[in-house]
Amino acid sequence: MGVALVTGASRGLGAQIARRLAADxxxxAVNYLPDRADAERVVAGIAEAGGRAEAFRADVTDEAAVAALVAQVEGRLGPIGVLVPNATGPQPAKPALEVGWQDHLDQLLFFVKSPTLLMRAVVPGMRRLGGGRIVQIGSEMPERAAPGMSAYAAAKAAQMSLTRTWARELGPLGVTVNLVAPGWIPVERHADVAVEHIEAYRRDVPLGRMGTPAEIADVVAFLASADSRFVTGERITVNGGYTMD
Structure with missing residues (x-):
């Protein structure tokens, strides 16, 4: 099949995406920053299932680190045909009147700067391959307009604009660019969220349940596959109809 780079893949959605792509x-390349033990567990699980994976430590918000990461992946696994910029940072809730420019920069760091650095680093290799896939991980938050999440929602909206513009620019190179927008998928980072908050969200999901990381990974896998060869510039929302118009 080739090589897929998944950033922030030591746990949560990233880990499940890495497992699914390996199964395909x-x-x-399982990218991580602080959690080597978690990344190694993901790699070990993939190997036990008969797949191939390696862990790569890198801060994907740093330009030099991204360049080094891509060079290491290409040197150890081969040219990258699929990029999934999944890494994220803290997403604190803050009232709009208290949000400062640094709060916006903190979110843009992960959802605009990091994807841009990664795209620029991998596309030359994809071009040599004759094409590739970039699958961004977005959010339903721009549609929800949830109070307290203005900086996060703005950055995620910007990420979708990147996706569409890149799709037009990179299409002639054979590179498709799409975005998967998960709903609220409880993972490790949500361990301290009160059950009543999760239940309140679930009640408004038309399908009547919370989604799972595997259901996000399934859609990413489709967009990484040859089956999506004529799909680009698209946003696929995976939230059981929560933000359905």
């Missing part, structure tokens, strides 16, 4: 036959 991709050699997966």
């Amino acid at each position: 036959g991709w050699a997966v």
Whole structure:
């Protein structure tokens, strides 16, 4: 199949995406920053299932680190055919009247700067391959307009604009660019969220339940596959109809 790079893949959605792509036959570069033990567990699980993966430590918000990461992945696994910029940072809730420019920069760091650095680093290799796939991980938050999340929602909206513009620019190179927008998918970072908050969200989901990381990974896998070869510039929302118009 080729090589897939998944950032922030030591746990949560990233780990599940890495496992699914490996199950589809991709050699997966599991990027992590602080959690080497978690990343190694993901790699070990992929190997036990018959797949191929390696862990790569890098701060994907740093330009030099991204360049080094891509060089290491290409040197150890081969040219990257699929990029999934999944890494994220803290997402604190803050009233609009208290949000400062640094709060916006903190979110843009992960959802605009990091994807841009990664795209620029991997596309030359994709071009040599004759094409590739970039699958961004967005959010339903721009549609929800949830109070307290203005900086996060703005950055996620910007990420979708990047996706569409890149799709037009990179299409002639054979590179498709799409975005998967998950709903609220409880993972490790939500361990301290009160059950009543999760239940309140669930009640407004038309399908009547919370989604799972595997259901996000399934859609990412489709967009990484040859089956999506004529799909680009699209946003696929995976939230059981929560933000359905």
